[in-house]
Amino acid sequence: MSALHIAAKQGHVNVMEEIIDRSPDACESIDNRGSNPLHVAIANAKLNVVRFILNEPRLDSLINAADNEGNTPLHLAARSDRRSIITILVNDSRVNKKAQNLIYQMPIDFILDNPNLGEFYKASVSSYKSMIVRKLDKPGGRASLRSLVNRINSHEIGTNTEVGHENNESRSHRLKNILNIHILVASLIATVTFAAGFAMPGGYEQDLSSTKGMAMLSNKTSFKVFVIADSIAFCCSSVSVFIQFWGSLEHNYHLLLRFTRVAATLTYISSLGMAVAFTSAIHAVIPHSTMLAYYTIVSGICCALAYIFGFL
Known part of the structure; x- marks a missing residue:
């Protein structure tokens, strides 16, 4: 050679x-x-x-x-x-x-x-x-x-x-069972992240100024991280639900396998985004001088590393 x-x-x-x-x-x-x-x-x-x-x-x-x-x-x-x-x-x-x-x-x-x-x-x-x-x-x-x-x-x-046809039929059946689990998880993530998008950490401005109705913590970095992570989680989980819906109508094994892989990746990203959004939201409403703030950061990093390690 x-x-x-x-x-x-x-x-x-x-x-x-x-x-x-x-x-x-x-x-x-x-x-x-x-x-x-x-x-x-x-x-x-x-x-x-x-x-x-x-x-x-x-x-x-x-x-x-x-x-x-x-x-x-x-x-x-x-x-x-x-x-x-x-x-x-x-x-x-x-x-x-x-x-x-x-x-x-x-x-x-x-x-x-x-x-x-x-x-x-x-x-x-x-x-x-x-x-x-x-x-x-x-x-x-x-x-x-x-x-x-x-x-x-x-x-x-x-x-x-x-x-071979029977094998592909049985594999398609197993993939559809996996899709059913994935679509449930993705739907729950989409529901939670959608609700979190309106229940902003720290609440909204209540006075009569020009900022009335705006998020009170909008200038904090951790709040911005929350908004970005929550948006990514919601979008990815929504797309995952859509893909899995079409996948449930598909009978060809290879196309179904492709749907499953893409949807699983999107669900993984959305779950990671949800974890980051939760951690950053907690951190945003806790005074930075307390030990709880540091514990929150450490737990968030550990959670992210666990997700990445599990993916690899």
Whole structure:
């Protein structure tokens, strides 16, 4: 494995560029399996390296190069579950979508045989008409005869096996149960932060001056932190509820997984914002000279560190 392969495996684009500048011949290097740096980048899910290679004219020869088994980078991407890389490759006009390996398999064969991508393909045909399959499933780019016969012999005409479909159905059911818990948590956070936005710490000005109705502690730094944190918590929790509502209507596992991840991240941010808002609100109404003020700061820092540690 060459230095260029190692840099591609680690995702170090700057190192790759330096190697190419110093030794242009490194562009043609392959390992003992015939894999070039683009193969290695795809195998290790280095999206930044894939983009770099596609945008680097000196590496054009890697785009359709085959390894010892005849698999091009698109074959390798289609055999994996990395749809982002597949999308980039099929959108590139230089990529040969009709390439066959040594056993006459095309990239679309791997798409159809992959349990996870097969489910994605199945849902896309019925609702979204997947761009990936649409570009691969063209005259000359259809599934190979060998692959079609294999699927017929194993009762797998279509996009997926029954077992894979059942697995995705059960996983979708579990994800929806998780969504139900997340939407409850996000709804509670949205309710609490919405109410806190109107019950300002310290109250409002009651005199007849021009500041009547304004927050009394608006000039304090801790109050400003409270307002910012409470706003972030409310907005993130509200968006999380909205995303999870749409996710509950979705049946495709991959889209449902994406909804769940995004909603979980937003719920995490909103819960952290709520904790910061609570701590800063308490600190705003306590005299800074008392020990309680310091205890409040320490507890808030510990809470924030616990959130960050839990996320990592």
